[in-house]
Amino acid sequence: MNDMTPIPTTIKDWETDQEVRWCPGCGDYAVLKAVQRTMPELGVRPENTVFVSGIGCSSRFPYYMETYGFHTIHGRAPAFATGIKLANPELDVWIITGDGDALSIGGNHTMHVLRRNLDCQILLFNNEIYGLTKGQYSPTSRMGTRSPSTPFGSVDSPVSPCAYALGAGARFVARGIDVHKKLPEVLKAAHRHKGASFVEIFQNCIVYNDEVFGAFTEKKAAADNQIWLEAGEPMLFAGGAKGIILDKERLRLDVVDVTDGDWRGAGVIVHEPANRAVAHMLVEMPLGAFPMALGVLYDDPHPTFDEVVRMQNAQAAKGKSADLQALIAKGQTWQVEKEPRAE
Amino acid sequence: MATAHSIEDGGRARVPHEQGAVVVRFAGDSGDGMQLTGGQFTLSTALAGNDLATFPDFPAEIRAPQGTLFGVSAFQINFGSTSIETAGDEPEVLIAMNPAALKTNVDALTPGGLIIADAGEFGARNLAKAGYAADPLEDGSLARWQLLSIDISALTIEAVKPFGLGNKEALRCKNMWTLGLALWMFDRPRDPITDWLKAKFAAKPELAEANIAALNAGHAYGETAEIGYAFRQRHIDPAPTAPGLYRTITGAEAISLGLVAGARLAGLPMFFGGYPITPASAILHHLARLKEFEVTTFQAEDEIAAICAAIGASYAGSLGVTSSSGPGIALKGEAMGLAIMTELPLIIVNSQRGGPSTGLPTKTEQSDLYQAVYGRNGDAPLPVIAVRSPADAFDCAIEAVRIATQFMTPVIILTDGYIANAAEPWRVPDHEVYQAFPVDFFDESPREGEKFNPYRRDAKLARPWVRPGTPGLTHRIGGIEKSSDSGNIDYSASNHQRMTDIRARKVLNVADTIPGQDIALGEPGEKLAVVGWGSTFGPIHQGVLRARDEGKSVAHIHIRYIWPMPKNLGDLLKTYDRILVPELNTGQLKTLLRDQFLVDARPLNKVSGHPFRIAEIEAAIEASLG
Numbered sequence: 001m002n003d004m005t006p007i008p009t010t011i012k013d014w015e016t017d018q019e020v021r022w023c024p025g026c027g028d029y030a031v032l033k034a035v036q037r038t039m040p041e042l043g044v045r046p047e048n049t050v051f052v053s054g055i056g057c058s059s060r061f062p063y064y065m066e067t068y069g070f071h072t073i074h075g076r077a078p079a080f081a082t083g084i085k086l087a088n089p090e091l092d093v094w095i096i097t098g099d100g101d102a103l104s105i106g107g108n109h110t111m112h113v114l115r116r117n118l119d120c121q122i123l124l125f126n127n128e129i130y131g132l133t134k135g136q137y138s139p140t141s142r143m144g145t146r147s148p149s150t151p152f153g154s155v156d157s158p159v160s161p162c163a164y165a166l167g168a169g170a171r172f173v174a175r176g177i178d179v180h181k182k183l184p185e186v187l188k189a190a191h192r193h194k195g196a197s198f199v200e201i202f203q204n205c206i207v208y209n210d211e212v213f214g215a216f217t218e219k220k221a222a223a224d225n226q227i228w229l230e231a232g233e234p235m236l237f238a239g240g241a242k243g244i245i246l247d248k249e250r251l252r253l254d255v256v257d258v259t260d261g262d263w264r265g266a267g268v269i270v271h272e273p274a275n276r277a278v279a280h281m282l283v284e285m286p287l288g289a290f291p292m293a294l295g296v297l298y299d300d301p302h303p304t305f306d307e308v309v310r311m312q313n314a315q316a317a318k319g320k321s322a323d324l325q326a327l328i329a330k331g332q333t334w335q336v337e338k339e340p341r342a343e
Numbered sequence: 344m345a346t347a348h349s350i351e352d353g354g355r356a357r358v359p360h361e362q363g364a365v366v367v368r369f370a371g372d373s374g375d376g377m378q379l380t381g382g383q384f385t386l387s388t389a390l391a392g393n394d395l396a397t398f399p400d401f402p403a404e405i406r407a408p409q410g411t412l413f414g415v416s417a418f419q420i421n422f423g424s425t426s427i428e429t430a431g432d433e434p435e436v437l438i439a440m441n442p443a444a445l446k447t448n449v450d451a452l453t454p455g456g457l458i459i460a461d462a463g464e465f466g467a468r469n470l471a472k473a474g475y476a477a478d479p480l481e482d483g484s485l486a487r488w489q490l491l492s493i494d495i496s497a498l499t500i501e502a503v504k505p506f507g508l509g510n511k512e513a514l515r516c517k518n519m520w521t522l523g524l525a526l527w528m529f530d531r532p533r534d535p536i537t538d539w540l541k542a543k544f545a546a547k548p549e550l551a552e553a554n555i556a557a558l559n560a561g562h563a564y565g566e567t568a569e570i571g572y573a574f575r576q577r578h579i580d581p582a583p584t585a586p587g588l589y590r591t592i593t594g595a596e597a598i599s600l601g602l603v604a605g606a607r608l609a610g611l612p613m614f615f616g617g618y619p620i621t622p623a624s625a626i627l628h629h630l631a632r633l634k635e636f637e638v639t640t641f642q643a644e645d646e647i648a649a650i651c652a653a654i655g656a657s658y659a660g661s662l663g664v665t666s667s668s669g670p671g672i673a674l675k676g677e678a679m680g681l682a683i684m685t686e687l688p689l690i691i692v693n694s695q696r697g698g699p700s701t702g703l704p705t706k707t708e709q710s711d712l713y714q715a716v717y718g719r720n721g722d723a724p725l726p727v728i729a730v731r732s733p734a735d736a737f738d739c740a741i742e743a744v745r746i747a748t749q750f751m752t753p754v755i756i757l758t759d760g761y762i763a764n765a766a767e768p769w770r771v772p773d774h775e776v777y778q779a780f781p782v783d784f785f786d787e788s789p790r791e792g793e794k795f796n797p798y799r800r801d802a803k804l805a806r807p808w809v810r811p812g813t814p815g816l817t818h819r820i821g822g823i824e825k826s827s828d829s830g831n832i833d834y835s836a837s838n839h840q841r842m843t844d845i846r847a848r849k850v851l852n853v854a855d856t857i858p859g860q861d862i863a864l865g866e867p868g869e870k871l872a873v874v875g876w877g878s879t880f881g882p883i884h885q886g887v888l889r890a891r892d893e894g895k896s897v898a899h900i901h902i903r904y905i906w907p908m909p910k911n912l913g914d915l916l917k918t919y920d921r922i923l924v925p926e927l928n929t930g931q932l933k934t935l936l937r938d939q940f941l942v943d944a945r946p947l948n949k950v951s952g953h954p955f956r957i958a959e960i961e962a963a964i965e966a967s968l969g
């Protein structure tokens with residue numbers, strides 16, 4: 001639900017009295033603060049908000065939001081959210097999940113909630129590791145990740161969350177970083193989008209996978225390795241010194257140098273969030289040769305599942321009376337007036 | 344609507360009326376439409392006022408190779424002028440549409456019974472496929488029975504000639520020819536069938552006409568053909584039944600309607616999450632059409648999502664329902680635990696089939712009782728109700744909704760493949776006689792300085808049901824052990840002990856609201872109690888009835904409430920010298936009874952995929968009384 005009537009709440013209205021139980025220094029704290037800070041700006045009410053989570057470090061999140069909250073079972077949060085939203089479309093539903101929860105045990109449900117386009121926000125905390133179970137490699141861990149379950153390094157290729165989401169038919173795909181000041185803007189855009197909004201948040205697990213995203217999140221590396229996309233703006237990074245171009249011949253993106261701000265001359269393309277083909281290329285850009293694409297990568301609304309289900313239900317019910325007695329007496333019936341014969 | 348008494352008109356009164364019952368089995372290739380034929384014969388029989396029971400028996404393959412033994416589909420009906428509770432032990436009439444159907448079914452036929460075979464299908468190829476070295480219609484091997492060999496194929500093609508159908512399409516009308524003959528044999532009206540055909544083929548009137556022509560031709564064949572003594576027309580009198588409006592109903596339909604009625608009595612919209620699985624899908628299909636009753640159906644991506652969505656809907660204030668069969672129920676186990684932990688109402692329907700694993704998808708079994716009562720991690724009790732017949736399913740569904748919503752708990756309804764597919768006459772109840780149990784959502788905001796406690800309970804130990812969207816009551820629930828009042832995470836030893844005890848006690852409290860165990864037949868304190876549950880009601884009842892007619896001291900007790908059990912059940916069982924528990928499993932209720940009451944319950948088990956035969960129950964009674 002994207003009711004934009006401004007109803008004043010403050011960050012305090014969104015904080016619970018529960019002691020937060022993440023490891024000190026965990027990126028989850030920053031995401032929690034960003035969400036709590038964003039909520040008053042959305043003009044929504046705590047009682048109309050439901051946070052649904054699966055299992056994992058991030059899935060403790062609902063306990064810390066002063067809203068309705070449902071901490072469910074591993075990987076299944078999208079299914080619970082589907083039932084909640086279909087039962088009451090007025091509710092503003094947020095799904096909190098992690099890389100193991102959403103892409104390993106719950107990969108199936110993630111795919112289906114996206115293709116159905118249930119109106120909800122999905123925040124996937126990607127830390128490339130299983131934190132709660134003490135550090136095993138996850139489906140997003142890079143090849144060669146050493147962990148208790150892969151002492152000689154993992155040998156399987158990781159899944160890219162945003163590529164998976166696009167492949168599943170997501171209509172909104174965005175990326176943010178736990179401690180980055182632009183995260184609230186991404187959250188607001190996700191909330192604004194009607195339908196399933198998929199947000200991958202790079203989240204640092206200080207205990208089991210510290211600095212795994214350092215290559216683009218470290219202060220020194222950030223400018224050259226992050227590109228924040230804005231609708232209608234040229235795809236520039238490194239302080240405007242570099243940009244992204246589309247090599248139309250080979251149908252791929254490339255990085256170019258931009259001199260004196262002449263991005264047009266350099267052929268840098270403008271971000272159109274509804275361009276699905278470019279979105280596919282943006283989420284697949286390999287880090288190193290390219291910066292990490294961040295912000296709203298794709299946004300192209302489509303009728304939502306809950307809306308269409310409601311509409312079809314209403315359509316099918318139209319003109320029919322809910323006469324239970326008539327229903328149970330349906331079909332070919334016969335009347336027995338009295339006992340046909342004595343025993 | 345027809346009246347039981349208006350069926351026989353003057354012209355047909357010459358058929359001698361008789362008392363008793365007849366068992367007829369239709370058997371053919373899966374492509375021959377035997378289920379349809381049986382279903383329509385059932386309808387016509389019900390309209391004639393007979394009591395009846397049916398047993399559809401079909402292969403797991405949708406289109407098994409034509410003419411093969413494993414591709415045979417059969418439909419048995421037992422109808423009569425007395426109360427009918429089983430589909431019958433041995434058919435007296437077997438209609439065999441091909442050699443494979445004859446081979447797989449003829450041994451069940453009572454000696455001296457009648458075989459009607461479609462001679463047109465007994466060519467060399469089909470005989471070979473069925474493993475016949477010689478044509479059984481010719482070689483005298485069927486001498487124990489009466490044989491009526493008719494070239495139904497040729498007669499059907501002849502009958503539908505005027506409609507210009509292709510050979511294949513024309514042969515599809517064979518089942519209607521056969522039905523016409525069967526209707527003539529038992530003096531049954533054709534009108535309901537012709538009405539049904541006209542409705543079914545409304546878009547293709549020529550097909551309707553062809554099928555009606557075949558039906559009439561089969562009927563006329565009986566009327567006119569010189570076919571000897573074997574083919575005597577019979578008329579079974581209507582059965583004595585309580586006055587009222589009747590219809591036939593299958594278990595799957597009755598469960599669906601009962602759920603709708605239950606949701607209405609609770610004052611809730613229903614949300615049904617399902618995933619296709621045999622034989623449970625029929626419930627999803629029925630409910631998907633009932634949008635005007637505030638039913639939302641959701642075909643989920645898997646069994647787990649189906650139950651999770653249903654729990655989500657319950658959390659949001661609907662009646663969450665999910666349904667499956669054993670393998671799917673196994674997948675739902677973890678989510679059931681969450682519903683137990685978060686104390687949300689939920690209905691789980693298990694249409695049991697043969698197991699383990701994929702097992703026998705289209706055959707019936709009662710082997711998921713342990714799974715229902717015990718099959719979850721942790722101490723995870725929930726109420727379990729077992730359906731005994733198609734008509735009983737309606738009441739059981741309502742009862743499950745009552746318990747789930749009043750006690751804030753998931754409830755399992757155990758039905759099975761036999762009940763789901765079988766049809767029986769059902770006196771349409773007046774839904775107003777059921778007492779409503781409206782849900783009272785909690786919506787009082789806590790007073791200044793106080794906090795809302797989502798796990799504070801009422802006298803029954805049920806916690807309040809709060810819909811998200813209710814101001815002042817925001818709270819969090821989840822699968823982690825929670826403090827007994829506030830619901831906040833609490834791992835402490837004493838709290839887990841307390842919560843485990845409360846969850847168990849709450850479910851046991853359901854026993855305060857259910858009727859005491861009755862005795863279906865007989866008295867307390869007889870020599871033997873035959874104790875059953877679920878779809879074995881019919882054969883047990885008839886077996887006990889016959890034993891009592893022979894003067895034996897035996898009673899029939901049939902348990903609906905598997906968990907918690909009626910409070911008087913233990914004391915009642917202890918009044919009998921012996922206890923026999925027939926089950927279509929290897930002894931699951933037997934174990935439960937021994938465990939709960941320390942009684943010497945003895946098992947009678949069968950897992951062939953078929954229901955008990957009355958004779959099997961009789962023999963076991965005999966042996967028990969020894």
Ligand code: SF4
Binds near residue numbers: 022204
């Ligand atoms: S294990 Fe990692 S992800 Fe989990 S709370 Fe600790 S730092 Fe955060």
